[in-house]
Amino acid sequence: VAVGQCGNQVGCRFWDLALREHAAVNKKGIYDEALSSFFRNVDTRSSGNGRDISKGKICSLKARALLIDMEEGVVNEILQGPLRDVFDSKQLITDVSGSGNNWAVGHKLYGCQYRENIVEKLRKTAEHCDCLQCFFIIHSMGGGTGSGLGTFVLNLLEDEFPEVYRFVTSVYPSGEDDVITSPYNSVLAMKELNEHADCVLPIENESLFDIVNKIQQMVNSGKLGSIVKQNSLVTSSASGTKAVQQKPFDAMNNIIANLLLNLTSSARFEGSLNMDLNEISMNLVPFPRLHYLVSSLTPLYTLADVNVPARRLDQMFSDAFSRDHQLIQADPKHSLYLACALLVRGNVQVSDLRRNIERLKPSLNFVSWNQEGWKTGLCSVPPVGHSHSLLALANNTCVKPTFMELKDRFMRLYKKKAHLHHYLHIDGMEQSCFSEAISSLSDLIEEYNELDATKNGPGIDPTRLKIAM
Amino acid sequence: MSIVTVQLGQCGNQIGHEVFNAVCSDVLGKHGLCSKKEDESYQDACKERFFSEEKAGVPVARAVLIDMEPKVISKTLAVAARSGYWKYDDRSHFCQKQGSGNNWANGYSVHGPKHKDAIMNLVQKEAEKCDRLSGFVTIMSMAGGTGSGLGAFVTQCLRDAFPASFILNHIIWPYGTGEVIVQNYNSVLTLSHLYRSSDALLVHENDVVHKICAQLLNIKQISFRDVNQVIAHQLGSVFQPVYTAESALHYSRNPLGDLMETLVPHPEFKMLGLRNIPQMPENSLAYSTFSWPGLIKHLRQMLIANATMEEGIDWQVRPPCPGSSIPTRHSTSKPLHFNTSIANLVILRGKDMHSADIGSFQDPALYTSWLNPQDAFNLWKTPRAFNKYEKSAALVSNSQFLLKPLDKLVGKAWNMFASKAYIHQYTKYGIEEDNFLDSFTALEQVISSYATL
16 A cells, blocks of 8 residues: 555555566466465456456456555556556545645545545455455655555554554655654654554665665776676666666665565565565564564675675675665664564575574674574575575664654654644644654653663573472 | 374475485385395385375375465475376365464464364375374474464374374474574474374474584585485484384384384373484495494494584593482583483394394483383384485484473573563464463473483
């Protein structure tokens, strides 16, 4: 479910790259299990509603998606572009005037107005699934639609589909965000994420920007020589490689799209140690509210050749833990790990995994009750244009600074009651919404503080049960 | 008599597949090094045990494949059929779509009851294909959700539905670091439940097998396939046909019953470890010669020094002299800790095995005092060589082999439990803190029993 401008722009990249990935793997054009995780196969020959075809040749692929935006520009552009046939007109919800960068407009006003419509469309997409395991929501936190209406949808999903996992990819605003009210929007959205999401993957534009620049530098410096694969999913976009523009959102959005592809790779493709989405939630969320996962993707620089010697492979693992590969401004190495997952794709075996875990473990701090807290997955199918890749997901206290800064920016506005009236005059909004939201964020930060306090303490093992002989 | 194998979860299915491969290639290979008559006897016994005949073509494995997601079973069925030497019964599998999420409670409390009928129907069908059913071997890992949780549930169902049959759980002990974060919880819950319904637990530790691949087989980039093939080889060395003391003229007909009788005299002691010698890269086999005295000497020292393979054995460890005190649990850090056994089974396969002298295994000093050493040790053998090894010896041991790993595992799980981490994921499906406490108590009891041997 892509909500708002950011959500839909990322969504668009995601669907493009997903098609590309499956096209590279699926040579015979048969609609298989892997494809069915993201796409329906629709018979468009019959008039009226296309029937779903569950097997056989691919007829027409339709994305299992809902595109929501309170202004039309972005969605219209998608519908006129090369992906227009991938989306059903019944999967779209748009309006004209936008949310004015106001969470309350998105959440309360449009939420109320579009509730029935959203529920109905969600139900329809769910009905088309044999076995619905997970919803992905893609949105930004700083604006009005993605932030407000996006978290409204999150609430709806919990109400209507309580058994289905809710993974949220949230783009957090950077310090120099040009939306003045982004701290309000973000903190109000955070409360919803705290309470209704199973897993959140926070992303910061600054990090994406830095990564894109680094890749560009390496490409331009010629260090990679002739082995740079031009059609790798990291750098390509719908119309081939583009020169870096002032706001290279496509390249940045590609990174998020790749994150989602790698996250779901082991669920779609086979491997010697599968890792499904419900396993990610199970292993990485030790306490219900601590469900914020810092992600890193490697290699971004090594657009590599096929026979990479072991030395290069190990570099991929090292890079996953370096601060400049993280998708938020964070340094997991110098904070405390609650849990860590490594999802490897391509020609990597269990011994490579073990060797690198043994090697990197001593330099990482794990919480006392989870000293060997690693979750690993091996997927045989590498991403297009690479021979192997690694996605690292960390439940780590290094998210704390991001949240603390958010709280600070919020407080600077809130203390002066700046712009509050824009929110409070919306039906359903009260001052308590703000105080509850900041309280929720403070509590979360406090939980991370308490964990951090245990970091250097002596780990005293609790006494074991004694058996009477 | 036949064995029905129940393959559970990704691990169980991947290993089960390698086991049938190993058994099949052993039988079809021309490395029996024995008389034709002997070879034919062996083949017949093996076929009856593991395969049913199909009218046209290849033998069909006596197996039920179970998984809560479809990808592994699809691949397993396809690869087996492609081999051209054997296959699985196309209908003998059960899968779902969404997996168990590494959640024992999900496997045990949700998938178990929901799919009990469908699964037990398949097992019943396989059992009915057997003229005589020796029992069931389930293959599962402890770390995940399906093999562990659903495996524990299915084992209980097997016990209820087949009270007269033997049940052996073959269990994969996960790597100490990093497979699944909640692996210690899943393992504690699995072991405690299996202890109630199973006859014996035969354990393979991933860390140990990994070392064998690295140091003995010299494999550079070890894959799970390599690990699984070693496990399959070791299992084959136990379950391929043999002559026992009671069944000296024809291949023993009751492999599981015989195993239980020799190794599990007391229901408190069900943990079996497996050692195999020699293990070497295939291309070295042609250049190696083996002697029974050498193999037996090494195997015995592996037993008493608790060595996991034939390299790096501590030869300093000696059985205690009569009258001296046996080290207690708290001195497990002492390097000369001696591995006390309840019962041992040695299996010799290959040329001249009747000349092999196993007297050293009958030394009463190896065993705990409450069993007659005559009863504590058993020998099975066959002149038919196994899987290209001219001579090979296997040891299945009910001893303190698994005491330290079990103690460590329970310690780590308890440590995590004390902080209540991840508990909400289990209570969500009906496994409460009390259930955990029961499981911890049961395992502390097992640890204590083995420690005071």
